[in-house]
Amino acid sequence: MAEKTGTGQASGGAQRNRAHMLERIDEVRRLEQRAVERSARSARHFHAQGKLLPRERLAHLLDADRPFYELMTLSGYCGLEDPNPATSVPGSALIVGIGHISGVRCMVAVNDSGISAGAMQALTGQKLIRAQEIALAQKLPFVQLVESAGGNLRKYRVERFVVGGGMFYSLARLSAAGLPVVALIHGSSAAGGAYLPGLSDYVVMVRGQAHAYLAGPSLLKAATGEEASDEELGGADMHAAVSGLADYVADNDLDGIMRVREIMQRIGWHGAPAPQAAPPLHDADELLAIMPADMRTPVDMREVIARLVDGSEFHAFKERFGPATVCGYAAIEGHAVGILTNNGPLDSDGSNKAAQFIQLCVQLGRPLVFLQNITGFMVGRRHEEAGMIKHGAKLIQALSNAPVPRFTVLCGASYGAGNYGMCGRAFKPDLLFSWPNARTAVMGGEQAAMTMRTVAENAARRGGKDVDEQALAAESRAIVHTFESQSSAIHTSSLLLDDGVIDPRETRAWLGMALATAFDARERAVQPMQFGVARL
Template identity: 45%
Template sequence: MITLKSRLVENEQFRSNRAALLAMIEQLEQRLQRTRAGGGEKYVARHRERGKLLARERIELLLDRDAPFLELMPFAATHSDFEVGASVVTGIGVVEGVECMIVAHDPTIRGGASNPWSFRKLFRALDIARENRLPFINIVESGGADLPTQVDMFVPGGEMFRSLTRLSAAGIPTLALVFGNSTAGGAYVPGMCEYTVFVEKRAKVFLGGPPLVKMATGEESTDEELGGAEMHARVSGLADFMAVDEYDCLRIARDIVRRLNHRKLGPAPSEPDDEPIYEAEELLGLASADVRVPFDMREVIARVVDGSRFDEFKPLYGTSLLTGWASIHGYPVGVLANQRGILFSEEAQKATQFILLANKKKTSLIFMQNTTGFMVGKEYEQGGIIKHGAMLINAVSNSTVPHITLNTASSYGAGNYGMSGRAYRPRFLFGWPNYRSSVMGPQQLAGVLSIVAQAAAKGRGTAFDEDADRAMRDRVEQQIDVESTALQNSGRIYDDGIIDPRDTRAILGMALSACHNNAIEGAETYGAYRM
């Protein structure tokens, strides 16, 4: 296998990129700090006065000592009224040597009440757990639904309980650790889980609290009588274990996971996992702050894969797309990386063949996006760009080996689809802080609208208003420029997280390890190819 040779030069462009990326990372870190601060000093202090741990503290104590926690979707809902992480923390961590999907409601944010974005984030976490066969641990303390937004929650919210039972049916363990309120619909979370641990004198699990019961039936009752931990442990049987305090609850949860006898079904790492020859730090200067400026994806690959080794496939054909074999932390992978942005027919055919080979070899695929989409124009339409693009999308859609997608710069138009964008359900999708994604670039989109407006004016036989057109183009460019940013996409959960480029190798390795909890199987059938 060939070891890549770097040609990176630390010139003015490199230094400019580095400065811009570091500024973006700092802005994101500030947002993360606000998210980690939960509901703010007042509500955090009140929570602590009650002798309770914070959501992230509970997760930290649940995990193995010094084990990393891959937090997912931390920027969810940043563009909404629920911008503090959608009131829930989600991520993958190791408990007793087992990789688990962990979700924790943050009770310092509106009492941990679930909102429409909480559910979207939770549904994505459930999908990741199902696809990768990860035990699912709920750390529960929630006031139920955010009632003012119930119209957007009630109907889709039932998916939460359906998914929990389907995880169990698929042989994926589910746990509920109840630290406080779990009321109304939320009471079904422990009801649907295989194992439950309730904290004594803290857990409150009931369909209807004392006021609702009084109103509905006239019956007088206390919280403890209706849904306290002791009642559920001694009378209803909903609690499998009653913990004396929060620390004991987490200890019991670790004991449960240790006894699950959960084993990975995928193959163990089989390649040397030596570090790349080149420094990950250099990725900051390599990544273009302006996504219109291309950069060499071989330089990215050389700083991510084991030993900077890359066995390139079809290097002289379809050169706007790199394809080849490598490994990351010992896991064999196939890499597809946009080299010069545009996908032509040759690139589509090359990628299709490569995806089929990866499925035959049962090898995971890493898609490194930096694409402006498929080529347009008379020559390319006549040459079959549509049917060749359809071949690629067919292969991506029906491939069954794990896909992990990384957006390093731009992901526009159908290029997003051909490179396994969110709609094509990659196991994981991450992006660098500089990335952009939309139907096309801001200038192109505004230009298209302008051309359409000119044609419409001509068809009506009216004068074309140049000033109004210029104002429209400026307005549209500004709108798309904002909507296409990494943070806006991440806020809508179109990725699983914005990552520091320097962490790319580690995060891809963690994602691959999670994928290998499930069997790695290649596709045997595809849709009909239009030749």
């Protein structure tokens, strides 16, 4: 029998915890707003040409009565383009997310051409590829609004060029999997970018604005001496009447958006209605106060569960065996799930319990939700003798091969092999989100510094040398700084090590969206092909 879980109020230090969490949320929101404001600076230029800003296009494209879940908003922050935290603009000049178009849930990608004309940045290609991977796994149509100056030749990096080919590989895979790929070309789509419409199943081009070509006028003249205008080389009318690349020609941005909405209406992949679900008994606002500002302070993760699951009902599995590992059954927005989290490190019993629980959920076809707050696996002579390695391996085996949807939320600490055992990024969860207070590292900075200090001291003694306390102290400070600067949610998210940093109060809605998407994917009958739809 499922039991009500959670208390009506978070324990000790709630106000301090709440203030800390709100500061972290505000930091993330300010960075996200920086990207919106930078793009909006181009409004006068865009509007003077009769064009909509990228986020205006997105707003007209999406169903107004359904939320848009924007992903990877901090991508590229403090990266190669601008390493200065005070001025760096996150997002990689690309907006991606899951939303509804004419009632159809889609993955949407929009070049933010208000920022440096939408030129590709260091992680733009990887961000787009990740969005395509999600679309393929969740059987989502892929809709792209294209306007990009292409690669920045002044900041050319060979690895961007090589990795960027994955954008085109993934488009071909989407089409072959029976998932419609729709491209609306608002402006430039040059060089490799020309294959974005070239590999799309439906192509709309805006007359007088859209241009698609492998070599633009400047490159053409430099390469061959031939002279031609943008319109002659790759204008919408040429591609509609001569090359056949364009299926539809729109008069302006808004007309093009309406045509994409009509395409999605004809596709008509409407998902199942949302199931009935009782809200949690406890206010989501209380999630702000549960996670401690000091990661070393213990927290009962059942308090988090109580504010996420339907009716705050949680049926715990093997509650007294490996008690630091919490496993159990619940529902989130009407979708049955298995939940795994931790009230301490993973030990042998906890690993065995989690492995068995994962297999039970696979037997039921039940999605898994991992709520990470984990310091790692237990270490020490007693735990090694008890077979910690082999028992931990059972968990890794079960987790890695579980063929059910898996979703991970980094709620607090994500340290050491605990990151792996609780379905971190390397274990390919369908979606992975971070709370803004989350910290990810192989170990804590102070622990790393102490480890290296011990190694240095032992080496000095073996060599018969004196220990240089001043040098060791300086090295320790440097190690702590290195670990601390790389472990924050903002830093890891900037490297695309999650799919977005979310407000804890919105976790239930994000997981509800993820579960509904996975459910629709299971129910959706697609017609895979050996090859994608070819442009004829």
